[in-house]
Each structure stands twice: as C-alpha cells, then as structure tokens.
Amino acid sequence: MPYKRTEQKFNGKINVCEIGAGDAAISIGGEKTLPFLGDEGFKTAVGIAISDAPEDWADCFKTIYGDDLKNPAAFAKAAVEKSGADFILVKLASADPNGADNSVENCVATAVAVEAAVKVPVVIEGCKNAEKDAKLLEAVAKALENKNVVLFSAVEDNYKTIGAAGAMAYGQKVSAESAVDINLAKQLNILLTQLGVKSQDIVMDVGSAAAGYGFEYVASTMDRIRLAGLGQNDESLQMPIITDVSSDSWSVKESVFTEAEAPEWGSLEARGIGMEVTTAAACVVGGSNAIIVRHPESAKTIKSMIAGLIG
Incomplete structure (x- = not known):
C-alpha cells in the first residue's frame, strides 16, 4: 500500500520573529505544525558562533582561522564566509568579572565592529554574569x-x-533564557510581555546539553513547549526557539580529550564536529527555529540536512 501522510492540525501558531535589518534580515518561526510534518516548509536558521576570548577553543580553530582569532571583526567575517551561516553569534566572554573583566565600552566596540563586518543578522551574547x-x-x-x-x-x-x-x-530582539524547564520558560516570557515587550520581539533560549549528556531533558522540554504553543494555543509559549549547542558540544570529553590522551578515539576535530552535528540535528527536529554551532563544517552539514528534510 502507498504511504499516505496524515497531517495533524493545531489551533496555535508560532510567532514570526525577524532579526537583522535591510537585505540581511531573516525571519524565524511562523509554523503551524510540528517540525517537518506539514507542507509549510519548516526551516531552521543556522548560525555560527565566535568569541572575543577563544583562548580555550580547540586547536583546530587556530588552524581554521589563524590570526583572525585575535580580531573579532575579522573572525566574524571569516566565520560567515567559511560556514555559509544565516546569522552569527558573538560571545563577549571577555566581559566576565571573574575573568578578563573587559570594560563595557570595549565590548560594545567589539559588537559594533562585528556587526559592521558581516552581512548577516547578529546575535550578541554577554558573559553569563547577570x-x-x-x-x-x-x-x-x-x-x-x-x-x-x-x-x-x-x-x-x-x-x-x-x-x-x-x-x-532601542528596537532590538530579546532572548529569554530558562534552564530546560517549561514553567520557567513560560514565566519569563510572561514577565517580559508584562514589562511591555511585544511577544513578536521575544525568542526563547530554553537551554541545551550535548547529546548523551542529559539531552533527553532538552528534548522533552522542547516537545512540551511546542505542543503547548500549537496544541493548547498557549500564547506565552509561541515564541521561536533559538538554541546554542556550540559550548556544550565542545566541552564534553569526546571533544576535549586530545589525540595523545585518547588515541583510540581518532581525530579530536572530527569528534567535536560529530558531537556538535548530532546535538544540533536533535534540536532541529525537536523544534528549534535557529541553531548555533561553532565549527564551519558543522554549519554546512546541518544546513544540508535541513535542505534534505524540506525536500
């Protein structure tokens, strides 16, 4: 018998959120069904991550970017060119008071330089000190x-x-970060909208974990959020999801142990890419509207996977 797909209908719809300006702008969200199960062409945007303090990044990135690692604007331009990413995330890690404690003024100058250097939308991350x-x-x-x-x-x-x-x-978009908990995600969205932020200006960072390292909690949280937003028409959970898998994927033992420490595991770079692609792919099929990776090959692979799923 021929296969006949039955599309599940939902009452809710995920908000459309536009990021970037002018010709560089892209839209994420807007779907009315679960990922890749409808005819609307669900598509996840793929971003590439850079940092203004990449000293602890794997050696393979020194080979990829060379001296550009020391100049965030050049780093950003090269990252976009090498990956074909739809947008870029710049991590202002040097601002950390427990680290370099770089000044706000210096970090702002970095953000401005990065935005001017690329022709794609920009996501700006702080140092994780509230x-x-x-x-x-x-x-x-x-x-x-x-x-x-x-x-x-x-x-x-x-x-x-x-x-x-x-x-x-100042007319920017705000990402609401919660720690893999649907109730916390909903609460923060409500707090932001009560403050006066339009729901169309909010995206959700619901948390991440490397595949095999408690990722089932991430998967179940994404599922519950999407089913609540679509099936229950819960407006407080209808914001697009943006997920940065880069830090988690490149911090587990499989992508940290050197080839000297674990020669039987093979290339560290290949392991890191594999961990990043596996984690990113799981987030994409779980409903993430924008995924962020670190390695250019990871970005290319995920973009190819998404294109294949769309058909």
Missing part, C-alpha cells in the same frame, strides 16, 4: 539601535533592564 550582562547588553542595544540584533539572553535577574533597553527603547 549583573554585568545587564549593563553590557543595554549598552550594546543602544550602540546598535535599529540593527535589530538579538540580545542573548535575558534571565530572571536582569530581564527588566535588557527587556526595557533592548526591545522597548
């Missing part, structure tokens, strides 16, 4: 006014500053 990120991302939002960047990410301790500055004062 207090410093509030100041940093507010300043970034002001400096890049009307560039429609994503501030990645607001948490419960700083969402008021980032939400007010990012989306309301």
Whole structure:
C-alpha cells in the first residue's frame, strides 16, 4: 500500500520573529505544525558562533582561522564566509568579572565592529554574569539601535533592564533564557510581555546539553513547549526557539580529550564536529527555529540536512 501522510492540525501558531535589518534580515518561526510534518516548509536558521576570548577553543580553530582569532571583526567575517551561516553569534566572554573583566565600552566596540563586518543578522551574547550582562547588553542595544540584533539572553535577574533597553527603547530582539524547564520558560516570557515587550520581539533560549549528556531533558522540554504553543494555543509559549549547542558540544570529553590522551578515539576535530552535528540535528527536529554551532563544517552539514528534510 502507498504511504499516505496524515497531517495533524493545531489551533496555535508560532510567532514570526525577524532579526537583522535591510537585505540581511531573516525571519524565524511562523509554523503551524510540528517540525517537518506539514507542507509549510519548516526551516531552521543556522548560525555560527565566535568569541572575543577563544583562548580555550580547540586547536583546530587556530588552524581554521589563524590570526583572525585575535580580531573579532575579522573572525566574524571569516566565520560567515567559511560556514555559509544565516546569522552569527558573538560571545563577549571577555566581559566576565571573574575573568578578563573587559570594560563595557570595549565590548560594545567589539559588537559594533562585528556587526559592521558581516552581512548577516547578529546575535550578541554577554558573559553569563547577570549583573554585568545587564549593563553590557543595554549598552550594546543602544550602540546598535535599529540593527535589530538579538540580545542573548535575558534571565530572571536582569530581564527588566535588557527587556526595557533592548526591545522597548532601542528596537532590538530579546532572548529569554530558562534552564530546560517549561514553567520557567513560560514565566519569563510572561514577565517580559508584562514589562511591555511585544511577544513578536521575544525568542526563547530554553537551554541545551550535548547529546548523551542529559539531552533527553532538552528534548522533552522542547516537545512540551511546542505542543503547548500549537496544541493548547498557549500564547506565552509561541515564541521561536533559538538554541546554542556550540559550548556544550565542545566541552564534553569526546571533544576535549586530545589525540595523545585518547588515541583510540581518532581525530579530536572530527569528534567535536560529530558531537556538535548530532546535538544540533536533535534540536532541529525537536523544534528549534535557529541553531548555533561553532565549527564551519558543522554549519554546512546541518544546513544540508535541513535542505534534505524540506525536500
């Protein structure tokens, strides 16, 4: 018997969120059904990650980028060219008060230089210190006014500053970060909308984990969020999901142990790419609307996979 696909109909719809400005702008979200099960052409955007402090990155990235690693703008331009990514994430890791404690002014200058160097939308991440990120991302939002960047990410301790500055004062998009928990994700979305941020200006960072390292919690959380947004028409969970798998994928033993430490495992670079692609692929089929990876080959592979699924 020939296969006949039965498409499940839902009452809800995921919001469309546009990031970037002008010809560089892209839209994510807008689907009315679960990933790749409908006729609407669900497509995940693929981003490439860079950092202003990549000293702890695997040696393979030194081979790929050379001296560009020392210049975030050149690094960003090369990353986009080598990967064909739809957008770029710049991690302002040097701002960490427990690390280099780079000044807000210096980090803002880096963000501005990166945005000017590339022709794709930009996502700006802080240093994961809530207090410093509030100041940093507010300043970034002001400096890049009307560039429609994503501030990645607001948490419960700083969402008021980032939400007010990012989306309301300077017209940016805000990513709401929760720790693999549907209730926390919903709560933060509600808090941002109550603050005055439009739901179309919010994306969700619901958390990640490398495949094989508690990823089942990520998968189940994404499933529950998407089913609530589509099946229950829960407007507080209808924001697009953006997932950065780069840090988790390149920090587990499979992509950290050197070839001298584990010669039987083969190439460290190949292992890292494999871990990143596996994790990213799982997030894509789980409903992530934008996925972020570190290695250019990972980006190319995921883009090819998505194109194949769309047909």
